[in-house]
Amino acid sequence: MDRAETGSASRAPAPRRGTHAASWRLLDTKPLSAAENVALDQALLTARARGLSPDTVRFLRYAPPAALVGFHQDVEREIRLDYCRANGIDVNRRLTGGGAIFFDESQLGWEVVCGKAFFDAGVASPRLFARICEPVVAALRSLGIDAEFRPRNDIEVNGRKISGTGGTEEGEAILFQGTLLMDFDVESMLKALRIPVEKLKAKERDEFKKRVTCVAWEKPGGVPLERVKAALAKGFEGAFGIRLVAGDLTSEEEALFRENKAKFADERWVRKVRSKPAAREVVDVLYRTRAGGSLRITLQADLLNRRIRSAIVTGDFFCSPPRAVLDLEASLKDFRLDFEEVRKRVAAFFAESKVSFLNAGLEDFESALAILFEKLDIARCGLTIPECNRIVPVNGTFEEIVRLRPDAMLLPYCAKDAACALRREVGCDECGKCTVGEAWTLARARGLETVCIVDYEHLAATLESLKKSGRRAFVGCCCEPFMAKHRSDFEAAGLPGLLVEIRDTTCYDLDRAADAYAGRFEGQTRLDLALLERVLNAKV
Numbered sequence: 001m002d003r004a005e006t007g008s009a010s011r012a013p014a015p016r017r018g019t020h021a022a023s024w025r026l027l028d029t030k031p032l033s034a035a036e037n038v039a040l041d042q043a044l045l046t047a048r049a050r051g052l053s054p055d056t057v058r059f060l061r062y063a064p065p066a067a068l069v070g071f072h073q074d075v076e077r078e079i080r081l082d083y084c085r086a087n088g089i090d091v092n093r094r095l096t097g098g099g100a101i102f103f104d105e106s107q108l109g110w111e112v113v114c115g116k117a118f119f120d121a122g123v124a125s126p127r128l129f130a131r132i133c134e135p136v137v138a139a140l141r142s143l144g145i146d147a148e149f150r151p152r153n154d155i156e157v158n159g160r161k162i163s164g165t166g167g168t169e170e171g172e173a174i175l176f177q178g179t180l181l182m183d184f185d186v187e188s189m190l191k192a193l194r195i196p197v198e199k200l201k202a203k204e205r206d207e208f209k210k211r212v213t214c215v216a217w218e219k220p221g222g223v224p225l226e227r228v229k230a231a232l233a234k235g236f237e238g239a240f241g242i243r244l245v246a247g248d249l250t251s252e253e254e255a256l257f258r259e260n261k262a263k264f265a266d267e268r269w270v271r272k273v274r275s276k277p278a279a280r281e282v283v284d285v286l287y288r289t290r291a292g293g294s295l296r297i298t299l300q301a302d303l304l305n306r307r308i309r310s311a312i313v314t315g316d317f318f319c320s321p322p323r324a325v326l327d328l329e330a331s332l333k334d335f336r337l338d339f340e341e342v343r344k345r346v347a348a349f350f351a352e353s354k355v356s357f358l359n360a361g362l363e364d365f366e367s368a369l370a371i372l373f374e375k376l377d378i379a380r381c382g383l384t385i386p387e388c389n390r391i392v393p394v395n396g397t398f399e400e401i402v403r404l405r406p407d408a409m410l411l412p413y414c415a416k417d418a419a420c421a422l423r424r425e426v427g428c429d430e431c432g433k434c435t436v437g438e439a440w441t442l443a444r445a446r447g448l449e450t451v452c453i454v455d456y457e458h459l460a461a462t463l464e465s466l467k468k469s470g471r472r473a474f475v476g477c478c479c480e481p482f483m484a485k486h487r488s489d490f491e492a493a494g495l496p497g498l499l500v501e502i503r504d505t506t507c508y509d510l511d512r513a514a515d516a517y518a519g520r521f522e523g524q525t526r527l528d529l530a531l532l533e534r535v536l537n538a539k540v
Contacts, residue, residue, distance in 0.1 A: 024114070024240075025056045025247040026233060031063035031105060034090035039260035041095050041175060043253045044113045049171035052252040055114035057236050057244060059229055065104040066090040067192045070097045070166065074273050083191050093270055096166035096177060098153065099310075102189035103179060108225065110136065110232055111177035116169065118240075123167035123174055129153045131239075132176045136163055139235035143228065145218045150330070159323025160213035180232075181214035183222065211326060281385035283375055286484040287368035293317045293359030294484065297368050299332075301376070303385075306337040317360035324355040339373040374398070381538050387531055390501035392483050394490040399540045401473050401496045406536075408466050409443040409450045410459070410476035411436050411527070415502070416452070418524045424454050435527040439477070442533060448475075456486075463493035473497055475535060477527050500535055503528045 032040065037060055047053040067089055069078045075091060078100040084091050103109070112132055121128040133149045140147035140155070140162070147163075150156045155163035155178070167176035186209045189195075216222040233244050249257070263269055284298045295315040299308050311332040313325050328349050335345060343366055349355070350362045371392065378388040378398040393401055416423050417434040428440045428450075436452060443450040449471065453459045466474060473496040483499050490497060502525050 021237070021241055021243040023054075023245050024236075024242045025054045026244040027056050027058040027247060027249070028229065029058065029060050031061040033064065034062060034066035034068060034092035034103075035265035036261060037062060037066075037109075038092055038095060039264040040257050041111070041177070042260050042264070043249075043256035045095070045168070045170050045173055045175040046256055047250065047253045048113050048115065049173035050252075053113075053250050054247075055118065055242075056112070057233070058109075058111045058113065059232070060109040060111065061105065061107065062090070062103045062109070063105050064088050064090055065102070065188070065192075066092060067100065067102055068092055068094050069100045069273075070094055071168065072097055072273060073100060075271055078194055080192055080194055087188075087192075089188075089192055091270060092264065093272065094166070094177075095175060096168045098164065098166035100193050101164060101179060102192050104185055104188065106183040106185075108180045108182050108228060109177060110180060111175060112236075113173065113175050116172050116174055119174075123169050123176065126152060128167070128174075128176070129165060132167075133163075133165060133178070135235035135239040136178060136180065136232065137235075138239060139228070139231040140215075142231050142234070143215070143219065143223055145215065156326075157213050157218055159321075159326045160211060162213050162215070162218075180228070181212065182225065182228065183216040184212060184214040186212065211329075282389070283372055283385060284389050285368050285372040285375065286480055287364060287371060288484045288487065289315075289317065289360045289364040291359045291361075295360050295364055295368050297365075297372055299337075299372065301337050301385075303337070308332050308335045308337055308342070315360060317357055319355055319357045319360075321355070324353060327353065328355075337376075339369065342369055342373075381540055383534060383538070387534060390480075390503065390528070390531060391535060392487070392499040392501075394487060394497050394499065395494060396473075396496040398498065398538075401498055402538050402540045404473040404496055406473040406475045406496075406498065407448055408471045408474040409439070409448045410462065410474055410497075411439055411450065411452050412478055412502070412525070413452050413454045414523065415477070415525045415527050422452075426452050426454065426458075428452060434524070435529055438529055439527050439532055442529070442536060446536060459486075460489065460493070463490070463495055467493060467495045471495065475500065475532070477502055477532065479525070498535055500528065500532050502526070503531075 029040065044053065044056060044058065048056070067079045067084050069075050071094055075081070075093070079091055081091065116122060119128055119131060129152060130149050133155050136155055137147045137149055140157070145157055147155055147157050153165045154161050155165070163178045163180050165176065165178035167174055169175070215228065236242065237244055281303060282298060282300050285296065287295045287297070289295050293315060295317065296313070298312040300310045301307070302309050311329045313329055319325055328346070331345060331349055332342065335342065346365050346369065347362060374393060374397060375388045375391065376385070378391055379385055381398060381402065383391070391398065413424055415434060416428070416436045420434065422428060428437055430437045430440050432438065440450055451462050453462060475498050477500050479502045483501065490499070
């Protein structure tokens with residue numbers, strides 16, 4: 001690699017310590033592609049392991065933007081490949097472990113390549129993560145940003161992540177790297193990575209965005225890149241007791257880099273990890289709290305190994321301290337996928353952290369988690385996790401209700417043709433012009449009593465009538481917000497039922513819930529007939 005390609009001539013000024021401090025190289029490379037940056041990482045690590053290069057601190061950037069999975073991750077499961085291809089975003093695999101990251105041109109990467117002996121630890125040591133993050137924390141504080149290390153491997157500002165880290169090793173050398181968010185395009189990150197936010201409403205997505213921050217957000221007007229580099233260099237010198245000297249690649253590193261580029265640009269490297277099908281899924285629940293607020297819990301679950309990969313908690317509640325929700329999410333990361341264990345972990349968190357919630361409490365979290373794990377249990381009946389996500393049993397488990405053989409079906413008037421003369425009638429002539437008619441035909445073929453619900457009062461009266469007439473159980477269709485809002489009403493009616501979610505634009509999406517409640521909604525939704533039929537045909 002020639003000097004023009006590496007951009008090594010663009011050297012950040014490095015503060016100097018005393019003459020007895022050990023000298024390390026400061027390598028400041030110009031923006032490189034994802035494959036080039038990974039190839040250079042490997043070259044630096046290999047050369048240091050062979051004793052052919054000095055201990056090094058490197059600053060790096062990416063151009064074009066890149067979506068990078070951790071060493072052990074499956075690209076197909078972590079990255080939205082179609083979006084990345086359509087928007088000129090590189091996709092590649094890091095040498096280091098950890099989760100997928102989005103790295104656009106505005107981010108600054110930092111890394112340490114040195115002998116293990118310097119820290120007397122390998123990359124699996126929690127102590128090493130804290131030690132190597134110390135210089136970056138010091139640098140940010142020197143810039144007026146109140147940063148701190150968050151175990152296991154993040155740097156945060158008031159609970160919001162500003163730098164993620166990871167490491168790897170080869171022989172007696174380690175490579176430890178992190179990203180420092182200078183400015184950040186959150187929407188592009190959400191679209192490029194398979195972060196489980198698809199079902200989050202606009203307000204909930206705004207809450208999710210509060211989990212990250214960047215230098216530009218913490219320091220209005222931003223901080224010049226060269227000043228940040230200088231602060232980082234000073235931080236590494238002070239924390240490590242070293243003297244950084246700006247330098248270039250060695251001839252051995254250049255040769256290794258040239259050899260590596262083809263390998264790390266190859267699809268065989270990018271797709272080297274292929275997880276088993278359906279090994280990891282997203283399970284989600286929207287729950288109406290006892291105080292009238294909303295609580296959504298989303299888990300990215302590794303079903304094969306029964307672990308929680310990540311957790312997201314959103315809703316219209318308030319908590320003190322504000323970062324408590326972020327700490328709760330962190331406590332569930334990589335935790336056992338077991339309801340009782342998760343319930344105990346959440347209860348312990350409430351007890352030990354002294355967190356205070358308004359509009360939500362421990363009982364709400366436990367109830368929401370119970371529903372979430374009920375959805376996972378539905379998969380035992382042959383449905384997929386995405387299908388299970390859209391089914392809510394009431395007054396019994398899915399298996400119990402299926403065994404009862406539901407003999408009634410409730411359908412919403414809002415799925416009828418908007419021009420239908422029977423739009424606000426309980427019946428249907430099965431004309432075939434809307435999904436209600438098709439669902440009605442499915443129900444009639446199975447001998448189910450079918451009612452089209454025209455408003456909330458009619459729903460309550462119908463549930464009471466079905467219960468009194470001796471109906472065993474029902475299957476109903478409604479939207480997710482309606483399920484959450486009226487779950488307690490369904491439970492109070494005492495009739496077992498399976499609620500199947502409508503996957504379409506609803507009155508809640510259009511802010512017309514009050515009209516729908518009174519039977520005046522003029523829009524038209526569509527029932528998910530395929531899922532409805534799957535539920536009707538379920539066997540246990």
